[in-house]
Amino acid sequence: ADLRALVAQKNLDFGVAFDGDGDRIGAIDGEGRVIWGDQLLMIYAEDLLKAQAPTHAGATIIADVKASRALFDHVAALGGEPLMWKTGHSLIKSKMKETGSPLAGEMSGHVFFADTYYGFDDALYAGVRLLAATARLDRSVSDLKGAIPPMLNTPEMRFQVDEARKFPAIDEVTERLTTNPGPDVQEVNATDGVRVNTADGWWLLRASNTQDVLVARAESDSDEGLERLIAQIDEQLALSGLERGESVGH
Secondary structure (H helix, E strand, O other): OOOHHHHHHHHOOOOEOOOOOOOOOEEEEEEOOOEEEHHHHHHHHHHHHHHHOOOOOOOOEEOOOOOOOOHHHHHOOOOOOOEEOOOOOOHHHHHHHHHHEEEEEOOEEEEEOOOOOEEEHHHHHHHHHHHHHHHHHHOHHHHHHHHOOOOOOOOOOOEOOOHHHHHHHHHHHHHHHHHOOOOOEEEEHHHHOOOEEEEOEEEEEEOOOOOOOOEEEEEEOOOOHHHHHHHHHHHHHHHHHOOOOOOOOO
C-alpha cells in the first residue's frame, strides 16, 4: 500500500520492494497493479529469450509448482524450455545447476539469475534486472504487465493439518487421481505434491516442507471454472478425512 501510494504520488513508472533479508522481490507497475512472482518471471524470461537472443536460445527456465500456466506457455512461445520444479530455494538452485538454467523463480518472490550472476536469489539484483528488462525490451513495466493474460487465481490457501498426516494425505490424493482420474482430469503432476490439469485450469495441493500445513492453489480463466477446481480440492481432502480449514499465515 505504501509503495502503491508513492508510485501514484510521484507518477513513477514502477516500484519494487524487498523483504527483510533482501532475497525476495515484490513489484507494482505504474498503474498500481501487483506484479506477482510468476509474472515477474515472465518479464525476465522475455528479456532473456527475446531481447538477448540468440545468447539464450532454447534456455531452460524453471518455476515452482505454484506458478501460473501462463508462465510456462509464455516461455515455450518464446522458444525456451519451461520446467516446473519443487518449491524451496535450495531445491530450485540445485535444479538450476543440474540443467544449466540461467533463470528460475518462485511465486514467493525468490528470483534466481545465473545469467551474468551467481545463480542465487538476490532481490536487489532482481530489481536491477527489471530496470534492464524494461530498457532492453523498450516497453514500460506497465505495458509488460498489461500484456500478461488475465488469469483468475486463488491466493495461496494454507491450512493446518496434523504433521503425521500431511505427507500421507498428499500420497493418497496422488494415488487416487493416478489410478482413477475421472473424466475431468487431463494430467496429474506429482513433482511436488499433486498438480492437476483439467479443462477449467489447474489446482495444486502440497505439503509444506517447514510447517504442519497443507497448501492449495487453483487457477482458471473463469469464475465458474475456479469454483469447480476448488470443489475438486475439497472433494479430495474429504476423501482423506480432511477439510480446508481457516487459512494460516506463513
